[in-house]
Amino acid sequence: xxxxxxxxxxxxxxxxxxxxxxxxxxxxxxxxxxxxxxxxxxxxxxxxxxxxxxxxxxxxxxxxxxxxxxxxxxxxxxxxxxxxxxxxxxxxxxxxxxxxxxxxxxxxxxxxxxxxxxxxxxxxxxxxxxxxxxxxxxxxxxxxxxxxxxxxxxxxxxxxxxxxxxxxxxxxxxxxxxxxxxxxxxxxxxxxxxxxxxxxxxxxxxxxxxxxxxxxxxxxxxxxxxxxxxxxxxxxxxxxxxxxxxxxxxxxxxxxxxxxxxxxxxxxxxxxxxxxxxxxxx
Numbered sequence: 001x002x003x004x005x006x007x008x009x010x011x012x013x014x015x016x017x018x019x020x021x022x023x024x025x026x027x028x029x030x031x032x033x034x035x036x037x038x039x040x041x042x043x044x045x046x047x048x049x050x051x052x053x054x055x056x057x058x059x060x061x062x063x064x065x066x067x068x069x070x071x072x073x074x075x076x077x078x079x080x081x082x083x084x085x086x087x088x089x090x091x092x093x094x095x096x097x098x099x100x101x102x103x104x105x106x107x108x109x110x111x112x113x114x115x116x117x118x119x120x121x122x123x124x125x126x127x128x129x130x131x132x133x134x135x136x137x138x139x140x141x142x143x144x145x146x147x148x149x150x151x152x153x154x155x156x157x158x159x160x161x162x163x164x165x166x167x168x169x170x171x172x173x174x175x176x177x178x179x180x181x182x183x184x185x186x187x188x189x190x191x192x193x194x195x196x197x198x199x200x201x202x203x204x205x206x207x208x209x210x211x212x213x214x215x216x217x218x219x220x221x222x223x224x225x226x227x228x229x230x231x232x233x234x235x236x237x238x239x240x241x242x243x244x245x246x247x248x249x250x251x252x253x254x255x256x257x258x259x260x261x262x263x264x265x266x267x268x269x270x271x272x273x274x275x276x277x278x279x280x281x282x
Contacts, residue, residue, distance in 0.1 A: 042241030
């Protein structure tokens with residue numbers, strides 16, 4: 001009988017604690033966490049290695065508050081508020097082992113002495129760590145150059161590969177094909193480089209995934225690049241979360257010296273991809 005009473009008392013004492021942990025109230029005063037490295041709610045391979053979550057200051061923030069971060073409902077990190085941090089943003093790091101490919105729900109809760117836990121709104125992100133074309137191989141690229149041997153060179157008509165581009169072809173433009181590549185996905189942005197001139201292609205649509213990309217190089221691009229006996233043609237891919245393929249192995253062409261004169265009005269300037277794209281110089 002005595003044993004039964006002791007067990008009952010322990011269960012009664014533990015019940016409020018269990019209730020506290022499983023029924024945290026979502027508070028309207030706690031903003032959803034922010035992930036500054038996310039691009040369009042997407043997390044890239046580079047960002048996943050050192051992923052930071054920012055938590056805004058909240059009303060009634062006090063010294064001793066415990067902020068706990070959750071990734072897909074699993075505890076990931078915590079930070080205790082000190083006196084000098086009251087009213088400032090709290091930065092937490094997510095262990096890389098948590099950041100797996102696929103969707104993720106990110107939120108935090110605040111534990112204050114004498115109060116039940118308050119839960120924040122949820123931030124939804126999608127993790128994508130697969131590089132377009134696959135991870136560049138150190139074995140195939142031992143010097144760490146800016147090339148991905150997994151990508152196929154651009155495919156050009158046989159006559160152009162053998163004999164180069166003549167003046168009449170310059171006036172018409174040149175067809176080429178980019179073969180399907182590993183991890184091809186919706187939203188991929190391909191930049192073609194013709195000599196020193198770059199051409200941004202339309203983003204990959206869902207119905208085009210797994211298919212070759214047909215490209216028509218317009219005359220003004222060929223003329224702007226000029227004649228060259230060894231002009232390099234290549235491309236790189238930037239996916240929707242910022243993973244960069246690096247450049248494909250270049251195809252070398254001979255461009256006729258008798259190219260048409262440059263147009264009087266310059267062609268529209270190259271509009272670079274968003275800041276931070278490794279497809280951009282520097």
